[in-house]
């Protein structure tokens with residue numbers, strides 16, 4: 304038992320060291336890539352400490368924002384992307400704090416809202432953080448204003464054909480996307496909860512495809528690129544409170560899903 308825990312601590316330290324080394328080479332350490340509290344729209348009185356803690360504890364691995372020129376140095380998704388995934392699901396501050404704290408304290412594929420990131424970088428390691436420090440960090444993350452960063456900037460890849468032909472995906476993937484397509488096509492409900500549930504169903508199927516370990520390299524990047532906008536809209540649908548807005552969102556989501564058939568074919 305003792306041996307195991309020592310091993311765990313040692314591997315953790317090695318891991319942290321490796322990440323530090325990565326970060327040492329990364330621009331997230333240089334001042335130009337890091338904005339200060341006020342630039343991030345943060346309140347200097349209440350968020351300064353959380354933001355400083357985030358820089359020292361989280362930016363070891365996470366960049367603040369995407370930087371296409373440093374893509375090969377990324378070991379984790381930029382914090383902007385983390386916020387983009389969690390905020391629409393948890394618009395309420397306390398729920399956001401609870402959800403992010405929970406996943407940081409116990410990262411799992413099952414509860415991940417970022418399946419693409421899990422596939423690309425592997426699951427975030429479980430690291431020990433003090434609850435009160437973590438809360439300050441996550442509250443700052445909630446309040447961070449990335450307004451001056453264009454959404455989707457520097458995102459991985461653009462959807463393209465594979466040398467003029469469609470990418471080949473498994474029959475199972477093809478069927479799942481068809482199901483998403485059908486779910487959206489025929490959908491109509493009078494309760495907002497049904498739309499929230501639809502969002503969850505779509506996200507679940509999408510996550511299943513993104514987690515498929517048989518997709519690697521460029522094919523994976525293309526599947527990831529396809530789901531990028533869909534993922535964002537799905538997160539919004541899951542937490543939408545306004546029935547009219549949810550009703551407007553579904554056809555948009557559906558149109559984006561339809562693009563699949565132009566770029567992918569079944570095995």
Ligand code: HEC
Nearest residue numbers: 322360361363364378379415416417420421424425426427
């Ligand atoms: C040792 C490297 C490392 C450190 C340090 C780190 N992260 Fe991560 N984090 C990752 C990786 C890799 C991912 C992508 C895989 C994943 O989502 O699990 C990730 C993903 C996340 C996610 C998304 C989880 C999901 O899948 O839904 C959140 C939230 C997050 N990090 C918050 C934080 C916060 C807050 C800190 C600082 C307290 C932090 N991370 C420090 C590596 C790290």
